Amino acid sequence: MRHIDLVGQLQPALHRPQHAPYPDAIDHALFRAYMRTSHDVGGEPDIPIRWEEKQEEQWEVNTYVTCECLAWRGIWNAEERRRRQNVDLGQTQYLGLPYYGRWLLSAARILVDKQHVTLTELINKIEEVRKRHEKKSPR
Amino acid sequence: MKRSHHAEKSTGKGDPQCFTGEAGPAKFKVGERVRIKNLPDIFYTRCQVYTRGAEGTVAVVTHESPAPEDEAWDNTDKPEWFYIVRFKQKDLWGDYPDAYPNDSVQTEFSERWLEKA
Numbered sequence: 001m002r003h004i005d006l007v008g009q010l011q012p013a014l015h016r017p018q019h020a021p022y023p024d025a026i027d028h029a030l031f032r033a034y035m036r037t038s039h040d041v042g043g044e045p046d047i048p049i050r051w052e053e054k055q056e057e058q059w060e061v062n063t064y065v066t067c068e069c070l071a072w073r074g075i076w077n078a079e080e081r082r083r084r085q086n087v088d089l090g091q092t093q094y095l096g097l098p099y100y101g102r103w104l105l106s107a108a109r110i111l112v113d114k115q116h117v118t119l120t121e122l123i124n125k126i127e128e129v130r131k132r133h134e135k136k137s138p139r
Numbered sequence: 140m141k142r143s144h145h146a147e148k149s150t151g152k153g154d155p156q157c158f159t160g161e162a163g164p165a166k167f168k169v170g171e172r173v174r175i176k177n178l179p180d181i182f183y184t185r186c187q188v189y190t191r192g193a194e195g196t197v198a199v200v201t202h203e204s205p206a207p208e209d210e211a212w213d214n215t216d217k218p219e220w221f222y223i224v225r226f227k228q229k230d231l232w233g234d235y236p237d238a239y240p241n242d243s244v245q246t247e248f249s250e251r252w253l254e255k256a
Contacts, residue, residue: 035179035181036180036188037183071146073142074143074146074147075143077143077210079207079211083183087182
């Protein structure tokens with residue numbers, strides 16, 4: 001399946017129609033529901049989640065260390081990191097991506113936001129690494 | 140490379156130690172009853188929705204630090220006192236079983252979220 005076909009399916013199982021509503025369709029409770037910070041999950045109706053023991057993978061440890069170095073060098077503090085990786089990315093990505101995937105994305109994002117790298121440089125680097133990787137292990 | 144305000148301030152001292160003495164006198168004491176304010180929650184907070192409007196008891200006056208709503212944008216100008224507040228589970232969840240009346244939960248707030256109950 002192409003990724004664009006998957007996007008429309010990334011919604012909760014129980015949901016109300018929510019495409020470009022008129023202003024009078026948003027009452028206060030619905031507005032607060034939309035504004036609710038995605039990490040504030042306490043008290044939400046939900047079903048039990050299966051808990052599995054999992055060792056950290058090498059890329060996860062590397063991501064953690066990278067983020068700590070960004071704090072050490074004064075690029076962000078822990079609270080700004082949490083805002084970016086738990087809230088700014090939005091509900092769909094918060095629930096849909098792995099824990100350290102969110103750390104990694106927010107590390108890349110802050111370097112672009114604060115102009116330590118340009119998005120063009122980041123895109124070109126990802127493409128360069130992808131090509132190098134394809135040469136080493138062709139699909 | 141320009142370092143964040145926060146990093147410069149905390150280097151060699153640690154965080155939250157670097158904010159000690161900057162919040163003025165604490166407004167609440169251990170054992171006081173407080174209510175959690177229902178302030179707007181937009182963009183960022185660490186004040187859980189399930190505590191809004193609930194009453195609890197100050198268990199610990201912890202430390203001084205910028206509130207998360209400020210620190211998340213590297214604004215360190217106005218540190219506040221932080222408090223650990225203890226709630227009865229029954230006061231947070233209407234359908235909490237009566238069989239466990241002494242169950243409690245503790246969570247942390249910056250001073251702006253608390254008012255005298």
